[in-house]
Amino acid sequence: MSTKLWGGRFQEESASWVNDFGASINFDQLMADEDVEGSLAHVKMLGKTGILPDSDVQQIIVGLEGIQSDLHAGKIEFSTVNEDVHMNIESILTDRIGPVAGKIHTARSRNDQVATDFHLYLKNRLPKIIDEIGMVQSTLVKLAEENVETIMPGYTHLQHAQPISYGHYLMAYYQMLKRDKERFTFNEEHTDMLPLGAAALAGTTFPIDRQFVARELGFSKVYANSLDAVSDRDFALEFLSNASILMMHLSRFCEELSMWVSYEFNYIELSDAFTTGSSIMPQKKNPDMAELIRGKSGRVYGHLMGLLATMKSLPLAYNKDLQEDKEGTFDTIKTILPSLKVLNGMLKSLKVNKDKMHAAVENDFSNATELADYLATKGIPFREAHKIVGELVLKGIQNHQNLQDISLTDYKKINPKIDQQVYEVLKPTIAVERRHSEGGTGFDQVKKQIELAKVELNQ
Numbered sequence: 001m002s003t004k005l006w007g008g009r010f011q012e013e014s015a016s017w018v019n020d021f022g023a024s025i026n027f028d029q030l031m032a033d034e035d036v037e038g039s040l041a042h043v044k045m046l047g048k049t050g051i052l053p054d055s056d057v058q059q060i061i062v063g064l065e066g067i068q069s070d071l072h073a074g075k076i077e078f079s080t081v082n083e084d085v086h087m088n089i090e091s092i093l094t095d096r097i098g099p100v101a102g103k104i105h106t107a108r109s110r111n112d113q114v115a116t117d118f119h120l121y122l123k124n125r126l127p128k129i130i131d132e133i134g135m136v137q138s139t140l141v142k143l144a145e146e147n148v149e150t151i152m153p154g155y156t157h158l159q160h161a162q163p164i165s166y167g168h169y170l171m172a173y174y175q176m177l178k179r180d181k182e183r184f185t186f187n188e189e190h191t192d193m194l195p196l197g198a199a200a201l202a203g204t205t206f207p208i209d210r211q212f213v214a215r216e217l218g219f220s221k222v223y224a225n226s227l228d229a230v231s232d233r234d235f236a237l238e239f240l241s242n243a244s245i246l247m248m249h250l251s252r253f254c255e256e257l258s259m260w261v262s263y264e265f266n267y268i269e270l271s272d273a274f275t276t277g278s279s280i281m282p283q284k285k286n287p288d289m290a291e292l293i294r295g296k297s298g299r300v301y302g303h304l305m306g307l308l309a310t311m312k313s314l315p316l317a318y319n320k321d322l323q324e325d326k327e328g329t330f331d332t333i334k335t336i337l338p339s340l341k342v343l344n345g346m347l348k349s350l351k352v353n354k355d356k357m358h359a360a361v362e363n364d365f366s367n368a369t370e371l372a373d374y375l376a377t378k379g380i381p382f383r384e385a386h387k388i389v390g391e392l393v394l395k396g397i398q399n400h401q402n403l404q405d406i407s408l409t410d411y412k413k414i415n416p417k418i419d420q421q422v423y424e425v426l427k428p429t430i431a432v433e434r435r436h437s438e439g440g441t442g443f444d445q446v447k448k449q450i451e452l453a454k455v456e457l458n459q
């Protein structure tokens, strides 16, 4: 007969390399704490409902608590022979307290056990992720506050479009992160749902109390359907999807950081502590950390695609395919937390070359819209004004002359109503400052965003 915990109906042992293939202990041991926590709540419930006598429950609790403290002390050794974290812990419990350990699995299956551990694992980590996002947001707000009046080119199609406030630019990323936080907060709701008590798939004939277990483990609700409870991984997919969107935001930001430290832009400087040198070119200072955050977005997207593909076509209820849900999720947590931390460090030590940013809009045509708007205020239909300015830009490019260099006499030839004021509206700072429309880059609007953000961040 097989020596496995489930070996009763088996006459033949698997080869060790087959066991290794099926084992998950190498990665699911990360959930050991959650597994013990879940077992403690379960056995307490078995006692409370009278399913197990108190004396058994007490022995099991003492055994589990011993394992818990040894786990924290790093004194527990796992083995692939026992396949996964659940059977490893049960087998360690058996070694310590004898056959009574076997009673822990009354009214429970590994199917609802693993789902419970996985929920707990993510549930315990989401607040930290939300927190780290908040810290990046705080840094963005601080930086934005220092740069409300820092003028830079705003781009569309990577072409100079209109001058904007660098503070406004930074607050755009604040808003993206705000939505990320909201998504992870919503993710908490679906993670905060207890699968335990679903047993293998159909519930159990034992008079269990799922609400008690939920309270013990800090879940606010239980899965309403046992088939769904053991086979649902939406909460993990939502997490991976939220993480992918978050990484997409970080990646876009890092792409711009990398671009802007280049010689051609030189808008910002990253501190030495977040850059690296070259082994051959002594002058190099590379934005490696920004590039790595951008690069790591790829693996997170991969984990989302991986789990979606795993889940596709899975018949109800539990299938071993579901064991593939963990590594990508663990790796995603391990990727996004340091990415947020490194980005925050980069932002905190960032130097802004305000003069370089401003210079980029001194000698270009990003004030063309200002002139068209100005002509429109003089009664020229906007479409016509657009055409007039377009022709002036074309001439300007040919004659190496910017719009602010055209003489008032020449402007008056276009329309006699044009006066000296035109040179004011063409100034980049004025162009930005005057954009008072709600949510625009006008200094008053940027300040308003910052004040609201501070309230949101409780600062």
Ligand code: ARG
Pocket (backbone or CB within 6 Å): 024, 028, 084, 085, 110, 111, 114, 318, 320, 322, 323, 324
């Ligand atoms: N290691 C398994 C997993 O991660 C635990 C559940 C196994 N259940 C089963 N019926 N084989 O999904």
